[in-house]
Amino acid sequence: MPSAQLPRAVFAMDPVHLPLLLPPPLMARLKQTAEIDPSLVLQDFTPPRAIAALADAEVLITGWDCPRLDADTLAAAPRLRAVLHAGGSVRSLIGEALWERGISVSSAVTGNALPVAEYTLAMILLTGKDAFTHRERFRATHARPSPAETATTGNLGRRIGIIGASRVGRRLLDLLRPFDFEVLLYDPYVNAAEAAALGVGLLSLEDLLRRSDIVSLHAPDIPETHRMLDRARLALIRDGGVLINTSRGALVDPEALTDELATGRLHAVLDVTEPEPLSAGSPLYTLPNVFLTPHIAGSLGNEMERLGRIVTEELERLAAGLPLAHEVRHADLARVA
Template sequence: MPTSQLPRVLFVMNPVHLPELFPPRQMARLQNLARVDPALVVRDFADSEAVRAMAEAEILITGWGCPHIGADVLAAAPRLRAVLHAAGSVRGLLDDAVWERGIAVSSAVQANALPVAEYTLAAILFAGKDVFGLRERFRAEHVYPAPGDHGPIGNLGRSVGIIGASRVGRRVLELLRPFDLSVMLYDPYVDDAEAAELGAVRLPLDELIHASDILSLHAPDIPETHRMLDRERLALIPDGGVLINTSRGALVDPAALTDELVSGRISAVLDVTEPEPLPADSPLYRLSNVFLTPHIAGSLGNELERLGRTVVDELERLSAGHEPAHSVSQADLVKSA
């Protein structure tokens, strides 16, 4: 296709992310598919250069740092026909007017789910072996316990409860298949047959919590899930149980969780919290039964290229006259993050 016929594409994001999302091999692919200027990365739609570029833009490639795209922005972009998001959720980024105008929307949320699921798998297996607790014991005692001196630990038949058959939740279920674990699932949109196909037994939420040695959260942050693990439900976690949260801190009552962890009754692996980050005086930084990480489960470092590659793949599909493979509809946002 002659260069003059290639679609005009505009980057809209924090430019610091551009080299990691689109390293040379992905940028070369992108420039073969579109007229795009890597030196022009919009952060403010009101900027005069952005206004000129938006008037010609047919496709926006958005990412972290993209300002809200509302009706006023769309009015300045009469040729716009697609928004390809090189990150996870588009919730809060796009106005209803985007879908009302028939603009195609795609997200790299599926690609971003992969490292989150990998982090979760590692956390589940480490929790089953009590790696975090035994590390603290080794630090304190400097001795190797006898094989029978570890207590009731191990990953043979360990009960794992997954809350939410989201993209991450489904990938976690897939990754758990090779292991000798007893896997359970709660998701109001999944029936018994689908849960079985995913490799899990479907249970009501309270029953699942009570039956789980390890409980992993993968539900979206929507009004229906706000504080879904309140004080009463946290109390259902068995003594010695482990809570893993790579979803959103808002799903858990923070005061109740802190009380449970301070008591030492349960442990937790927390990549997300509320608030985020926690205040400097939070006891969760100091507790030996809490493994706290700074929201790193999602794509980092060279994993960001996977997000950019997904966007270039989508642009390739659009150029061939196909629908995006990772299309996002307005209805999807009702039950997804």
């Protein structure tokens, strides 16, 4: 394709992410599809160089720490026709002004779903083996556990409750199929026929909490899900049950969760919290029944290249006049992350 026909694109994100998203071979492929300057990565849309770049931009390739695309920014980008986001949620990035302009939006959220699902699967298997409890006991005693101490350990027939058939939730359902689990699902947007096709039992949220050995959160952070696991619902999880949260801390009442975990009645794997990070004095850092990680379930390191591949493929489709494969629609934002 002659250079004059290539769409003009601009990067907008924290520049630290660019080499991981687009290693040299992938960057070379992207540059065959668009006129783009890899040395220009916008973090602020107001300096003169940024304004000049926006004036010609037909495509914005955005990523983490991209400024919000407000009405003033869009007014400075009259030729803009697509935003390709090399990350997950676009909720905080775009507003009504973009939809009113009819600008297409794509997200690499499906690429980010896989490492979150992989992390969650790993934690389900480890908590099913009671690995973290046995680790703490081994540190203290230097002795192998007795049969009595392993009587409730094991993954055979564990009931896994998935809250939310989101992209992450569905990838996790795929990963769980080879194992000897009974998988349960709560999602108000999934009907009985779809649940059967997914191979899961569809329950109310309260019934899922009562019946599950391990509960894993994969619902979006929207007004309807805010504090969905409050004190009363956390109390429904059976004694010794496990809560895994790789979604958003806002889905769980933080005080109620801390109180439950402080009793030792439940175990938790928390990759997200509210607030994030927790205050230095939070007991969740030291409770032996809590496995706390610093929001690492999503794409990190070499996993970020998967997001760059999705954006590159979307740009190729755009340049070829094809519909985007990972388009985000305005109507979807009400119920997705």
